[in-house]
Amino acid sequence: MRDRLADALSRAKADYAEVRFSVDDATSVMYRGPEPEQVRSARLSGGVVRACVRGGWGSSNFDSLDDLDHHVREACECAALVGTTTTQIADAPVAPPSEHRAALLRDFRGIPVADKIALVAAYNDILLRSVPGVETSYAGYSEVFRTVAFASTRGASFMEERPRVDLFLGAVARDGSLVQQCFDGRASLETYDAAVGLEGLAEELARRAVALTKAPPCPGGAHTTVLDNRLAGVFAHEAFGHMSEADFIYENPQMRELMVLGREMGGPELSIVDDGSMPGAQGTHPFDDEGTPTRKTYLIRNGLLAGRLHSLETAAKMGEPVTGNARAVRQSDRPLVRMTNTYIEPGPATVQELIAGIDKGIYACDALGGQTMMEEFTFSAGYGYRIENGQIGDLVRDIVLTGNLFRTLHAIDGIADDLVIANGPGGCGKGGQAPLPVSHGSPHIRIRDVVIGGR
Amino acid sequence: MRRPMLDRMADAVQQAVQEATRLGAQAAKARFAQTESISCEFEAGVLKATSxxxxxxxxLEVIRNGKRATVTCNDPGDIPALAARAVALVEIGAAAHFSAYPQPSECAQILRHCPETASLPRERLIEAGQRVVEGIRAYSSGLYIGAEAGRSEAEAVIAHSSGLLHSATTTRWNLGGYAQKTDGTDMLFCGAGRQWRRLNDWFDADWVARETLQDLRLAERTAPPPTGMVTVLAPPEAAAMLLAPLAMACSGRSVLKGESPLRDKLGEAIGSSSLDITDQPHVDWATESAAMDDCGVPTRPFTLVERGVLQAFMYDMDTAAMAGVDPTGHAGCRPVQMRLQPGGRTSAEMLNGLSEGLIVKNLMGFGQSNLMNGDIAGNVALGYRVENGATVGRVKNTMVAANLYELLRGGFEASSDVDPLTGWPWIMLEGVSVSSGG
Known part of the structure; x- marks a missing residue:
């Protein structure tokens, strides 16, 4: 396969060209309420040729290799129509000809679909029946085994197997017209066992959903807020991580000035990292989708802007090291600059010390999601508690936090020592491409005066 | 016009259905779709890529012994293998509450394929994108400007074991642009875009630029947001987003699963008497219009809310059987093209009559709220303070929060003027909670 791709590229009339082709084998099961609602299986192939001519890009995507030469020509012709300057591609290490077979600790392909359905049915039963007051449930399992082949005119050539298993659980409780939902799950690139043994989680979700129907909404306004590991990880990803993606910066002089390396972003205890080479995490691969080796990159180190995430083009145009962060989601997507595994490094405090210093505040837990528009961000906690006189108090619901990135990073005044990396289902969205498998993590952190929307 | 590819696709779906039936499926349905498109993209004010x-x-969906399963591929060359996989999977499939697809019946004729759109040349797309860029650049050379333009043509064929064979060809163009204005740590993002199936005067780069410039000018000044319980005006694109929870709650599946807050409200008032909401799947050239849903059931104009009273829920084949009703032509229990009935005053009159309020054009984080409960919350990504009938400046670091059903029962009004493409009016909502970080 790799030879076929490289052979087609040998006829590319371009300064740079690459081709990626993948085959996905996927199965999914979804319960919603007492019955299985979906059982699906798919075998889909797809790919994309991308070419750069005089700095302009062209691409042609397809679902069959039958006419690969045509797609190489088409991508080159598209690029030639665009380019008027000079192609700039970083002179960086490339993926050597190699094959990366999946080394699954427990391979989901050897387990009958009936067993997977039985596993989901058991979780679903717990969600529905363990706690009175649950109205309905969500319990889903999905697996995909993607085989990717890649070649580029820089000499990169690899085949990688990318397995992934996702387990998704949710409980919906209702009290009159008030509906509350709690979701969680696990995902793994390494083992089917990540989906096993989650009975306790299912029961906890059911209990929390019912409890939230009795809890008051979180009061709106500015609160000193402690974020748990999961929510602080989403904060690191949403509020700051996207700002460090160089494709938002490299062609924008004002943004380059704003995000100049060395700028003070927060206190000296604050360090934020993206690491696509971290073993066992969801954003981990040997190479990105341009054939560049992945690595650990400090984005903020000791409070100062230390680096950013790059593709081959953004690194060349900014004169910075490549980082292996060009990633695509669907088979035919062009790679964009994306995060991999992003986390805040642990600090010196204990969680108790963070909370003890607060007379009146909010302890916000878990994440329903987040979104950024660079300077401003917002994300939602799954649930939370009041903090009063240094003690965690009553449960509250409907916590949506917002803020200005620059002010909020400076407002972090406590970082705990309990780093946790979350590997959950779902992923990141950007430029119409979602969900990209990523991990994010953090210790507990404390932020002064976070704006929470409330009624 | 004869379309050889459609003929081959029709053969493939019929063969898939026959093979599944031969292997023991009690019912089967196959759908084959293919799309071709071209596009161009401008970045930092210059043409960056074409594709x-x-x-x-x-x-292929099969039904057997009260179960159903779906398999998908993009290689139609091995239909027997596809059918065999489906029939094997259905043994452990999802619950099926129907055993046969409905007999074919007449469906609406909707204009959806425009030859001029299908043949829109790449050069014209690039020209339109360039014109968007130049139009926005007229405001300031210091802006970061992006634009995109594209067109696509799709063919789809559906067949099932009760005798349906239905095909459709559609086209679509899209044209949009945006600007990012950065001043220190202050950033403004604004833009506009359109899509339609027929190539007409709405493919208008100058309109995209004008809309974007309007926001750039309105946002030149900032103003503190009004806080507390505030009256909000939302233009058509934001109005459609804010009312999206209603579509979720009118899903027959959400009703049957007990999670819809409207499940026991049929025939009851859920909003003011000025609230009329319909599903309009037969609008010629509109991008979501469809004569038939993915279950093979003909679509039809459908009333969800009339004079504030909840009239009906949306059901697909499976949920209709569960509820003991006829399917409503809503595969996935979602509306095809939800529309809000216009009101009596123009949006300009609504704005003029507002002594203090907030215009919300774009809300960040909307999807993270508990939408099923009708909760609306998010950061005002683009919005303006209103004083004495005029916008006085852009608001920043501002959160809004409300419950849609409480808003609909309170002061709710739709404008008489609508967006010509989406058919949505402006809306005015009283009593939205607004918080500010200062």
């Missing part, structure tokens, strides 16, 4: 795209997908 060609093509894709195919053949899916």
């Amino acid at each position: 060609s795209e093509q894709g195919r997908a053949l899916s």
